Amino acid sequence: MSIPSANTVVVLDFETSGLSPNQGDRAIEIGAVRIKDGQISERFSALMNPGFHVSSFIEQYTGISNAMLKQAPPCGEVMADFVEFIGDDNLVAHNASFDKRFLDAEIERLSTRYRGQFACSLLLSRRLFPEAPDHKLGTLVQYHNLPNDGVFHRALADAEVTAHLWLALLRELECRYGIINPDFELLLTLGKKPKQVIPSFLEGYATRQ
Secondary structure, eight states, X not given: OOOOBTTSEEEEEEEESSSOGGGTOOEEEEEEEEEETTEEEEEEEEEOBOSSOOOHHHHHHHOOXXXXXXXXXXXXXXXXXXXXXXXXXXXXETTHHHHHHHHHHHHHTTTOOOOOOEEEHHHHHHHHOTTSSOOOHHHHHHHHTOOXXXXXXXXXXXXXXXXXXXXXXXXXXXXXXXXOSOBHHHHHHHHHSOGGGHHHHHHHHHHHO
């Protein structure tokens, strides 16, 4: 069995009705980008009807109105299609614990599952780009001059930007440490390492590669 590469992942982002699925909040939009062999190859984007009205704050924050959601397919239908889209690939999100909570909550409602693991571009940015002013997605877009269309808090736009950030993280591993085509497990490990040991850990990894 081949070891999954960090160069092939699905990068995703949710817009939601609130902060916690444990409090009854639901996903209202999913955006995802597939990176295959280091290149963006496919996109997935859909609004989804949570079955209730969202607050005026969420409407203003996301630009997603209740009228738009009323016309959207139900969450379960969209999420079933999204699980097919994921396939066997691993997953990436910025502040992944948030998106994973909602993905897991929505998929628990279905008789299906996803097989990949989840990496967090926020945790990795803190470790590979410690000199950045902060590690919010908007700040990192400016700091790295990442391609973007100026839209934030819409799922596909944020997923696209996160995909470009992920590719910048992989370039950093190659340019600074000489690590080419790392496996996904390395990125998962990096996200859990204390920041101060990252340089020595990666230098040692590169000599063993």
